[in-house]
Amino acid sequence: MNKSIRIGCGAGFSGDRLEPAVILTQQGQLDYLVLECLAERTIALAQKRKQQNPALGYDPLLERRIDRLLPSLLANKVRLITNMGAANPLAAAQVIVGIARRLALSVTVAVVTGDDVVDQLTGDEISLEMSQPVQEAGPLISANAYLGADAILPALATGADIILTGRVADPSLFVAPMVHEFGWSLDDADRIGQATVIGHLLECAGQLTGGYFADPSRKDIPDMAHLGHPFADVSADGTAVFSKVDGTGGSLNVATAKEQLLYEVMDPGRYLTPDVVADFTKVRLEEIGPNQVKATGGQGQSRPSTVKVSVGYNAGFVGEGEISYAGSNALGRAKLAGAIIQERLQDRFTDLRIDYMGTTSVHRTNFGDHPDPYEVRLRVAGKASTPEQAALVGEEVEALYTNGPAGGGGARKYVHEVVGIVSTLLDRDKTNPQVTLFQS
Amino acid sequence: MTIKLYDIAHSRAGDKGNTLTLSLIPYKPEDYPLLCEKVTADAVSHHFRDLVLGEITRYELPNLPALQFVCQQALSGGVTTSLTIDTHGKSLSYALLEMVIDNDL
Incomplete structure (x- = not known):
């Protein structure tokens, strides 16, 4: 199989800039656009908004992002995968449908739910941070399990234009379309480990292309004002080449990729996700052209039997x-x-x-x-x-x-x-x- | 002769709860052995004695090459409840790069 797929990341946090995703969608020749908009605490804040108004609780920038992106997503047949559903993905889907109707566009949204596990929590569960029951921390607001690629795959199988989730592990947003397109087995730990490396490198968007990196005269990055967000061309064997749209600002090189590979990694030999225990220690990064970095060598061991709940x-x-x-x-x-x-x-x-x-x-x-x-x-x-x-x-x-x-x-x-x-x-x-x- | 880590390496900070991660990446791969020798977990613990209350673990990644430091109890409680300005500790990469080492192996 010679095909490769192109996955872009147009947002790395809830407040990320809107324009880079627009450029990726219009000029990036993407197959998939991912918008990762849920930090550790974002979903609890969203839950509070939902408690005040049951129609809210999704990402506050949802309307603005979808308004800007929807016409070109559909025109260019780019499928969107995003966790902007936050604490209320079902309400978020209705908002997207409303925007599509106003723009006279036909759209299908597949919503992934099941991350909200607050009803299953007794409060006696032991917190990983304090080694005492979670309810000792204070009055509980929300509990969301980190779902994995296996939760997103059935949504992709529906053929929907937009896949909307709540809490999902960030790399899983990227692992899912790779598995969907290439038919990889979720039990193939090395393959899923490499897919997780790819997702991890993309998930913070501008942090791969010179954002959170630039230091004048030491680590110069050109045209930061127009910083482009990255995409990856992934082959069926798991090889990925990372790049960005020509003409956008920033740099994507081995140095920016190394910083992002290790970002928030608590143990490079055992990076835990719902999909795999990924091993980043054998990853090779090569600069194969201007703003082009190839990544290979991610490995893994079978996924954990438990999932993390925030x-x-x-x-x-x-x-x-x-x-x-x-x-x-x-x-x-x-x-x-x-x-x-x-x-x-x-x-x-x-x-x-x-x-x-x-x-x-x-x-x-x-x-x-x-x-x-x-x-x-x-x-x-x-x-x-x-x-x-x-x-x-x-x-x-x-x-x-x-x-x-x-x-x-x-x-x-x-x-x-x-x-x-x-x-x-x-x-x-x-x-x-x-x-x-x-x-x- | 002594040098600042800033002169030979770059770093990115990350956070999970009250844990801080710091990469240390030499600009020139040939400086990696010097970093391995001088920038031990103990040396970093001493440098961060006013900041990091918990244990510091060092991981070696010769393939990249790079070092990764994982610092427990480093963020005054963590992003959600800390009273500090930089609740994530995002600026602390540059605190690591302030460390001074002997430039001889």
């Missing part, structure tokens, strides 16, 4: 306040302000953080001696159980204008609700993935 819980509120000091003794005045805030708030907050932005806020330390900065921004953050308590942080920081050191300016205050995440394991047999079809 559990969201209410973790209270965080209040923040910021104010800047500049010029002579800026750091001294900022530190005086920090000491004042500490004294004013310490009785009401058990968990209070005071940062001096411009010195030690980002790395929480600095390495070696550094000259004092010309300007410093004081940042204070505190955990609270109510929004009113959280607001005290910003109120006290703002009050430094008239009750603190000289020359404080540009105060800002924020309160946000916090959703925490813990993980647990569930027997694979306890998940029950389903496919539902929608047509415009």
Whole structure:
């Protein structure tokens, strides 16, 4: 079999840019476009939106992305696979059907459900992070199992134009179309290991083409403003060549590919997904042309008998306040302000953080001696159980204008609700993935 | 002579919960043995003594070549509940690259 398929990745997180996916769809000669839009915590936030309004809970950018992409997806016969269903894939499908009707387009959407396992959770399951029951973390909001390629395959078999999922392991969004097209066995662990390498390299989109990589004069990347997102040409033997659309910005080379291969990898010899325990240690990356990298050598062992479940819980509120000091003794005045805030708030907050932005806020330390900065921004953050308590942080920081050191300016205050995440394991047999079809 | 890792290698940070991953990739493959020799898990633990509370494991990937460091209890609780500015620890690749090593094998 000589055929190869081309899979593009047009989004690597919920807030990703819209244009690169449009370019991929219009000019990329793709067979499949994947939009990966669900981070660890995104689905719990989506679940909260669904609780407030049962018609919501899907990706907040769904309408904008589908509006821009749908005509060219259908015209160019590019099938879309995306987890933008988030906490409510069935409602998301209805939104897509509505957009298709408005645009007078005919579309079929296959929805994969079964990741939502909140009803199966007792709360007594042991969290992988804390080694105690998940309910100890706080009031539970959501529980979503990471489904695998096996859950997506029946949806692909329907021939639908769009495959919409909730929580699915990111690489599985890519493994599924490869298995579907080439008829690979899900039990062929080496094949699925290589497919997982391909999916892992693509899943963060711009992170393969120079995004999260550029460092002027050290790691120069051309035309970052028009950063193109990647695609892979996958052959029936699992060989993949990664590239991007001609004329787009960015670079795809062995250095960008190495950084992405190891991104978020907890053990390169045992990368766990619902599909396989993948082995990245034998992967070979070769630059075979400008912006063309070939990847081979991914291997694997049989898939785990359990799947990971991401559990969201209410973790209270965080209040923040910021104010800047500049010029002579800026750091001294900022530190005086920090000491004042500490004294004013310490009785009401058990968990209070005071940062001096411009010195030690980002790395929480600095390495070696550094000259004092010309300007410093004081940042204070505190955990609270109510929004009113959280607001005290910003109120006290703002009050430094008239009750603190000289020359404080540009105060800002924020309160946000916090959703925490813990993980647990569930027997694979306890998940029950389903496919539902929608047509415009 | 001493050098900063920044001068000979690049890095990307990733996170899973409260665990931080850091790759360390030499610009020139011939610098890989120097990195293996000097940038041990213990040396990185010492460099990150103010940041990483848990164990640091090093994985060697001679094929690439690259090193991968997996740092437990590194993110003040992790992306969802940390009070730090960089809750993901996405900037911490450049904290690793601040490490200074002896440039001799």
